[in-house]
Structures are given as structure tokens and as C-alpha cells.
Amino acid sequence: MYGDPTADADPSVAFGHDMPFYTRDWHFDPYHQRLTVARRGAPDAVHFDTEWGNWEVFIQEKRGEHHTHAGTLHAPDAEMAIMLAKENYARRGPCVNIWVVPEDAIAASAYEDADMFEHTTDKMYRDPAGFQGLRKKAQAGKERVGDEAAAGGNP
Amino acid sequence: MTTTTPFDLASAPADARAALDAYVLALADDALLQGHRDSEWTGLGPILEEDIAFSSMAQDEIGHALVWYTLRAEHLGAPTPDEQAFRRDAAGWRNARLVELPRGDYATSLIRRTLFDIAKAIQYDALRHSAWPPLAVAAGKLRQEKKYHLLHNQAYVRRLGTAGADSHDRLQSALDALFPAALGLFEPTAGEAALTALGVVTPSAALSAVWLGAVRALLAQSGLSAPIATVAAVGGEGDGAGAGAGAGDVLRTTVAPDVGGRRGEHTDDLGAMLDAMQSLHRSDPEATW
Numbered sequence: 001m002y003g004d005p006t007a008d009a010d011p012s013v014a015f016g017h018d019m020p021f022y023t024r025d026w027h028f029d030p031y032h033q034r035l036t037v038a039r040r041g042a043p044d045a046v047h048f049d050t051e052w053g054n055w056e057v058f059i060q061e062k063r064g065e066h067h068t069h070a071g072t073l074h075a076p077d078a079e080m081a082i083m084l085a086k087e088n089y090a091r092r093g094p095c096v097n098i099w100v101v102p103e104d105a106i107a108a109s110a111y112e113d114a115d116m117f118e119h120t121t122d123k124m125y126r127d128p129a130g131f132q133g134l135r136k137k138a139q140a141g142k143e144r145v146g147d148e149a150a151a152g153g154n155p
Numbered sequence: 156m157t158t159t160t161p162f163d164l165a166s167a168p169a170d171a172r173a174a175l176d177a178y179v180l181a182l183a184d185d186a187l188l189q190g191h192r193d194s195e196w197t198g199l200g201p202i203l204e205e206d207i208a209f210s211s212m213a214q215d216e217i218g219h220a221l222v223w224y225t226l227r228a229e230h231l232g233a234p235t236p237d238e239q240a241f242r243r244d245a246a247g248w249r250n251a252r253l254v255e256l257p258r259g260d261y262a263t264s265l266i267r268r269t270l271f272d273i274a275k276a277i278q279y280d281a282l283r284h285s286a287w288p289p290l291a292v293a294a295g296k297l298r299q300e301k302k303y304h305l306l307h308n309q310a311y312v313r314r315l316g317t318a319g320a321d322s323h324d325r326l327q328s329a330l331d332a333l334f335p336a337a338l339g340l341f342e343p344t345a346g347e348a349a350l351t352a353l354g355v356v357t358p359s360a361a362l363s364a365v366w367l368g369a370v371r372a373l374l375a376q377s378g379l380s381a382p383i384a385t386v387a388a389v390g391g392e393g394d395g396a397g398a399g400a401g402a403g404d405v406l407r408t409t410v411a412p413d414v415g416g417r418r419g420e421h422t423d424d425l426g427a428m429l430d431a432m433q434s435l436h437r438s439d440p441e442a443t444w
Contacts, residue, residue, distance in 0.1 A: 074203075
């Protein structure tokens with residue numbers, strides 16, 4: 001799976017192609033790889049996208065709830081990013097709060113490593129559904145212990 | 156504005172009723188034309204994100220116009236909002252000239268929006284206390300949307316005003332060109348005095364004084380200037396001396412306001428704009444979209 005040792009060590013592709021996974025140097029690439037890839041094609045170009053940086057926008061629909069990722073926009077600073085995010089990402093649904101995060105503050109895993117999130121054995125016990133009937137089992141266990149005590153099982 | 160007795164439209168004298176209609180019509184026409192002019196930027200904005208934000212604010216403004224036209228239709232005997240918007244010649248419009256002027260470059264549109272939004276924020280804020288409940292309720296609702304408009308405009312004006320000579324000069328040129336027409340926002344509508352006496356609206360002169368203070372404060376933070384001077388107050392000036400002036404002083408402009416819009420005297424730009432805006436309705440009044 002970490003096959004070809006001659007592959008170009010491309011940071012935008014999965015990390016660690018050329019080493020066994022148990023010795024490899026773990027690192028995470030910038031989330032946005034568009035610019036990285038574009039710059040590789042034309043390293044001398046001034047800028048590919050815009051003079052302004054990318055900001056990731058997170059919207060909170062209700063106070064106390066999680067902020068959820070809504071999208072990306074260009075802005076010169078955080079205040080402008082929040083200002084622009086309002087109409088770009090919060091003009092339809094409910095919103096009480098916006099976070100903006102500069103893109104280079106975000107690190108991401110690589111899709112080539114998505115297999116590490118897969119479950120190859122049954123992990124039902126991590127699912128809330130895995131706990132169904134647990135109370136019943138506990139009750140049955142208590143009753144069994146109680147019955148044994150009443151029968152004088154222990155001195 | 157001090158409100159004691161609620162204003163009852165049914166028992167109001169005819170002149171107060173006509174004055175109220177003229178006042179609400181001016182609110183509606185200001186909002187619709189500001190929104191329409193700004194919508195001309197849709198698809199042409201300087202960057203995608205700003206295109207969307209500016210277009211959204213244009214929609215807000217057209218929504219505000221709908222609120223005011225609906226108020227006239229429901230309470231003051233006016234025809235449907237569509238008929239008010241699409242079946243009127245230039246002479247029947249009561250908007251300030253500011254909002255009919257061509258959109259110009261982005262600096263022009265941004266400065267117009269800025270001057271307009273500060274004026275409307277102040278006006279809606281005051282009208283929340285109107286003695287006529289429908290007006291007070293509508294103003295309170297629309298005032299809420301002004302908050303974002305002010306945030307948007309200030310974010311740009313402060314940055315562009317201080318960013319460099321080019322952006323500063325463009326804003327300053329737009330400001331110089333538009334300031335007299337912006338003062339025209341405070342040209343009283345016909346019969347306004349009858350309404351202020353009843354506590355239905357705040358005197359335009361009082362709103363103007365607050366506006367001068369707010370505008371001057373923003374411009375000072377932005378490296379820009381407008382012909383606004385502080386003069387010693389002679390008598391009472393409502394609550395207008397509050398923002399920006401020292402106690403006992405009031406702010407005055409030193410240029411002549413470009414007025415006439417509230418009397419139906421408009422520039423040729425309005426006629427050309429209405430030709431475009433009303434063309435579909437004129438060719439097919441039954442069209443729906």
C-alpha cells in the first residue's frame with residue numbers, strides 16, 4: 001500500500017510513499033492544495049488566485065451548538081472575512097455567530113490515507129446502537145445474583 | 156420625538172393624511188431606487204464575495220421599498236406596490252436625487268451607499284418612536300438590517316480611505332460629487348411640519364444634524380473630509396446636536412444641498428432609469444416572474 005519508492009515525493013499526495021508506515025515521518029499538508037499544485041506548475045507566477053488570502057467560514061446556527069463549516073472566501077483580514085461571510089454564507093439560514101479561520105491554520109489528513117479511518121473488525125461497541133439491551137442484561141444479572149444469594153450460595 | 160397620543164389615521168385631518176402619504180412615498184422611493192442602482196453591480200462587483208454582499212444589500216433595499224409601498228397600499232389608499240413602482244413617471248417620484256444618479260465607479264456606489272445607509276439608520280431609529288404605530292413597527296424592523304449595511308460600508312471606507320493615494324482620492328472625489336445630493340435626503344416632504352407636530356415623524360433638520368455628526372466621525376477615521384462645520388448653537392436644535400458636536404454646538408454643512416427630489420424635480424438620469432426599470436411592465440402589465 002505504500003508501494004512505489006520511485007514516486008515523486010509530492011507533498012500534495014499522500015505522505016510517506018517511500019517508507020514503511022512504522023518508520024515514516026508523519027506530517028500533514030495544508031488543507032488547500034490548489035495553490036501548492038498551481039505554483040508547482042508555474043513557480044514564477046505572481047499569484048494564481050487573488051491578492052487576498054483564503055478564509056474558512058464556520059457558522060453557528062444556534063447559541064451553544066457547534067460551529068459547522070460553511071465554505072471558503074477571500075478576504076484581506078479577519079474583520080473583512082466576517083463581514084463578507086455574513087452575506088456569502090449566512091444570508092439564508094439561521095446564524096448567531098461566525099468563525100473565520102485563515103486557511104493556513106488548518107492541517108488536513110490525506111485522502112490517500114482514508115483507509116485508516118475504515119473499520120476492518122466489528123466495532124459495534126462504539127455505536128450507541130451497540131448498547132441496546134444493556135440495561136436488561138444488567139437487570140437480569142442482578143436478579144441472578146440475588147437469586148443465588150437467597151439460595152445461600154455464599155457463606 | 157416625544158410621543159404622547161397615538162396618531163389615529165381614521166380621525167386625522169386630510170392634510171395630515173396627505174402629508175403622511177408623501178412622507179412614506181419618499182421612504183419607499185428612496186429605498187427602491189437605491190436598491191435598483193446597487194443591483195446594477197450584480198455580476199460586475201470587484202470580487203465575487205463583494206458582488207454577493209453588495210447584491211444582497213440591494214435586495215434588502217428593494218425589500219424595504221416593498222414594506223413602505225405596502226404600507227401605503229394598506230393604509231393610505233395607494234394602488235398595489237407593483238403599480239406604484241412600475242406605473243409612475245419621473246415627476247411622480249419623491250426620492251432624493253442622490254439615489255437616482257448613475258452608479259458611477261465602485262467608489263461612487265460605495266460612498267453613496269455609505270451616506271444613504273447612515274441617513275436611513277438614523278431616520279428608522281427615530282421613526283421607531285412614531286405616534287403612528289404601523290410606521291413605528293416598520294421602521295423598527297428595517298432598522299435592524301441597517302446594522303450590517305453600516306458594518307459593510309465602514310469596513311470598506313475606513314480601509315480604502317487610508318490604503319493609499321489612489322483609493323483615497325477616488326473616495327474623496329465621489330464624496331465631493333455626491334455630498335450635496337446626499338444632503339437632499341433631508342429635504343422635507345410636503346406637509347412634514349404637520350406630522351412633526353403630531354409626533355408622527357422626526358423633523359428632517361434634526362435627522363440631518365445627527366447625520367452630519369455620524370458622517371464626520373466616519374470620515375475622520377478614514378482620512379476623508381466633507382464640508383461640515385461646527386457652529387455655536389443659537390437655539391434648541393432638537394436632539395440633533397448629539398453626535399459629534401460639543402455641547403451647545405451644532406453641525407452645519409457649508410455647501411448648498413441639491414434638493415428638488417421631494418417635489419418631483421429630478422435629473423434626466425431618473426427618466427432613463429425608469430425607462431429601463433419599467434420597460435417590462437410597460438410592454439406586458441400582466442407579466443409575472
